[in-house]
Amino acid sequence: MKEAVIGIDLGGTNTKYGLVDRTGDCFADGSIETHAHRPVTEFIPRIAQAITALLQQHPNVSVKAVGVGAPNGNYYTGRMEKAPNFQWGERVELAKLLSEALQLPVWLTNDANAAAIGEKLYGVAKHFKDFVVITLGTGLGSGIYVNNQLVYGHDGFAGEIGHTTVFLDGRDHTTGRKGSLETYVSATGIKRTVFELLCNRIEPSPLRDLSYNQMTAKHITEAALQGDKIALEAFELTGKILGLKLSDTVAHLSPEAIILFGGLANAGDLILRPTKYWMEYYNLGIFKNKTQILISDLKGDSVAIQGAAALAWEEWTKHQ
Amino acid sequence: MKEAVIGIDLGGTNTKYGLVDRTGDCFADGSIETHAHRPVTEFIPRIAQAITALLQQHPNVSVKAVGVGAPNGNYYTGRMEKAPNFQWGERVELAKLLSEALQLPVWLTNDANAAAIGEKLYGVAKHFKDFVVITLGTGLGSGIYVNNQLVYGHDGFAGEIGHTTVFLDGRDHTTGRKGSLETYVSATGIKRTVFELLCNRIEPSPLRDLSYNQMTAKHITEAALQGDKIALEAFELTGKILGLKLSDTVAHLSPEAIILFGGLANAGDLILRPTKYWMEYYNLGIFKNKTQILISDLKGDSVAIQGAAALAWEEWTKHQ
Numbered sequence: 001m002k003e004a005v006i007g008i009d010l011g012g013t014n015t016k017y018g019l020v021d022r023t024g025d026c027f028a029d030g031s032i033e034t035h036a037h038r039p040v041t042e043f044i045p046r047i048a049q050a051i052t053a054l055l056q057q058h059p060n061v062s063v064k065a066v067g068v069g070a071p072n073g074n075y076y077t078g079r080m081e082k083a084p085n086f087q088w089g090e091r092v093e094l095a096k097l098l099s100e101a102l103q104l105p106v107w108l109t110n111d112a113n114a115a116a117i118g119e120k121l122y123g124v125a126k127h128f129k130d131f132v133v134i135t136l137g138t139g140l141g142s143g144i145y146v147n148n149q150l151v152y153g154h155d156g157f158a159g160e161i162g163h164t165t166v167f168l169d170g171r172d173h174t175t176g177r178k179g180s181l182e183t184y185v186s187a188t189g190i191k192r193t194v195f196e197l198l199c200n201r202i203e204p205s206p207l208r209d210l211s212y213n214q215m216t217a218k219h220i221t222e223a224a225l226q227g228d229k230i231a232l233e234a235f236e237l238t239g240k241i242l243g244l245k246l247s248d249t250v251a252h253l254s255p256e257a258i259i260l261f262g263g264l265a266n267a268g269d270l271i272l273r274p275t276k277y278w279m280e281y282y283n284l285g286i287f288k289n290k291t292q293i294l295i296s297d298l299k300g301d302s303v304a305i306q307g308a309a310a311l312a313w314e315e316w317t318k319h320q
Numbered sequence: 321m322k323e324a325v326i327g328i329d330l331g332g333t334n335t336k337y338g339l340v341d342r343t344g345d346c347f348a349d350g351s352i353e354t355h356a357h358r359p360v361t362e363f364i365p366r367i368a369q370a371i372t373a374l375l376q377q378h379p380n381v382s383v384k385a386v387g388v389g390a391p392n393g394n395y396y397t398g399r400m401e402k403a404p405n406f407q408w409g410e411r412v413e414l415a416k417l418l419s420e421a422l423q424l425p426v427w428l429t430n431d432a433n434a435a436a437i438g439e440k441l442y443g444v445a446k447h448f449k450d451f452v453v454i455t456l457g458t459g460l461g462s463g464i465y466v467n468n469q470l471v472y473g474h475d476g477f478a479g480e481i482g483h484t485t486v487f488l489d490g491r492d493h494t495t496g497r498k499g500s501l502e503t504y505v506s507a508t509g510i511k512r513t514v515f516e517l518l519c520n521r522i523e524p525s526p527l528r529d530l531s532y533n534q535m536t537a538k539h540i541t542e543a544a545l546q547g548d549k550i551a552l553e554a555f556e557l558t559g560k561i562l563g564l565k566l567s568d569t570v571a572h573l574s575p576e577a578i579i580l581f582g583g584l585a586n587a588g589d590l591i592l593r594p595t596k597y598w599m600e601y602y603n604l605g606i607f608k609n610k611t612q613i614l615i616s617d618l619k620g621d622s623v624a625i626q627g628a629a630a631l632a633w634e635e636w637t638k639h640q
Contacts, residue, residue: 082606130474146466153574154450163604164568248484252572254473284483
């Protein structure tokens with residue numbers, strides 16, 4: 001029998017799941033639509049059925065546990081609490097519901113923490129004791145390690161660097177807060193910056209042919225790689241604000257490394273160079289040229305599944 | 321024989337030292353001038369002599385270890401590194417020099433970390449696993465606990481929240497950086513805010529009779545307690561900026577409590593009320609009304625000595 005855990009990456013649109021062995025290899029996976037606007041009681045049997053079907057295709061696998069990365073997933077309580085865009089109620093007993101449906105132990109955390117655990121177990125953070133993972137997707141998430149331990153805070157919600165404030169009366173956010181980091185630094189944030197530049201600058205740009213709803217971070221990356229001035233300036237500004245706020249993070253935690261992960265991180269040097277430059281620029285003297293910024297080398301669709309699976313392996317091993 | 325450790329609070333002007341028992345009681349103390357502008361090789365024999373004299377007055381005391389809180393004191397290396405206002409060189413082997421002079425094991429950390437250890441062992445943080453201590457003196461220092469452990473970061477310099485950035489092109493700082501938290505929130509910071517208000521407002525105020533070099537945070541507190549509008553607004557603005565940046569800290573660490581300590585903290589509700597209000601205002605929903613802000617109840621001149629002594633007790637106990 002091959003030992004494995006189930007990793008679940010629960011997103012607002014799709015839920016991906018996979019079987020992951022001890023080395024982090026996701027050797028089987030699948031995906032269903034989440035239907036975040038429908039009750040969670042409809043989601044649970046659908047995901048259980050999908051996973052059961054996957055397991056039937058792998059009869060030689062002994063599944064030990066389940067790890068879930070979900071928006072506002074709380075490690076301490078096993079609940080999803082106040083997750084934006086989900087109409088599942090203020091507090092959903094997700095770990096409990098999944099555990100009952102799958103008859104397996106289930107551990108839950110938020111998606112960025114799952115990514116950090118994945119980096120620690122399988123990625124570039126393997127040898128770091130103190131590091132921070134920044135996930136650059138639709139929003140900006142973060143997972144923090146201090147002295148080889150993931151930081152949960154007193155209530156399980158530590159690591160929300162995307163909701164620190166950059167500008168007091170800055171950009172609106174669906175939370176009602178203003179000027180938070182993720183309104184500048186994320187797939188959505190860089191698009192908003194492009195729109196500011198399309199207004200302020202006069203250069204022609206292929207980005208002028210796309211509506212706000214059409215444009216994605218991928219369009220911006222492609223335009224930048226073609227030398228488009230608007231797109232290049234948008235990356236510069238995005239890196240400047242990320243660098244500024246990472247220097248705040250360095251002042252708190254003095255990590256060995258900060259690891260960028262997710263869609264926008266795939267733009268590589270376009271985001272890495274200005275982020276490094278400005279983080280060092282804003283860093284206090286004693287911190288200068290000490291904290292590395294790295295791009296995650298965990299590639300492909302199964303990364304978030306691997307992260308959630310890493311949580312399951314870590315917790316299951318602890319409980320043996 | 322009574323067991324004790326020596327706590328040393330090394331400041332830019334004076335160095336205080338004391339004998340502290342296991343309960344945190346500082347039962348004997350003394351003070352010498354630091355002479356930070358003279359070589360450290362003159363300081364070491366002077367402090368050793370002063371401590372030896374104190375010990376001779378307490379022949380029934382068995383001293384176990386020495387703890388030192390010093391600006392930019394590094395726990396990992398035992399060095400003071402690039403301490404502002406000290407002409408002791410870039411890297412001073414302070415723990416080693418003191419250990420040789422006193423023939424005792426010496427542990428070093430920075431002053432704010434020492435305060436945090438003191439709060440954990442003897443103060444209001446006794447029952448907290450995750451908390452942050454903010455020291456409001458001439459500058460703003462901080463010490464962070466995560467899961468019952470002081471956060472040192474990879475290089476021993478974590479916890480420099482005073483050097484996070486509030487405004488991109490804000491107030492000058494001796495470090496060359498601009499707009500850092502301690503240029504707004506500290507004894508110096510609130511004085512600078514008073515001077516901005518003396519310029520912008522037209523109300524009469526007793527603070528208009530004091531020069532920049534004459535004015536202290538104590539004058540401002542006294543004026544505020546008398547109802548002076550300028551002083552009251554200065555506290556309001558100081559608390560607003562501290563609250564804003566503490567909400568960034570909460571987003572990183574989600575601590576149970578934040579403890580204010582030092583001169584400005586003694587202004588009590590004048591600083592506590594606006595800080596609480598604005599921290600909650602800027603907090604993300606999931607963090608609201610969870611993190612307490614408390615004023616340290618460790619009072620008197622020996623607090624910093626107790627903090628340094630707490631480090632010595634903690635480390636000495638670990639090494640038994």
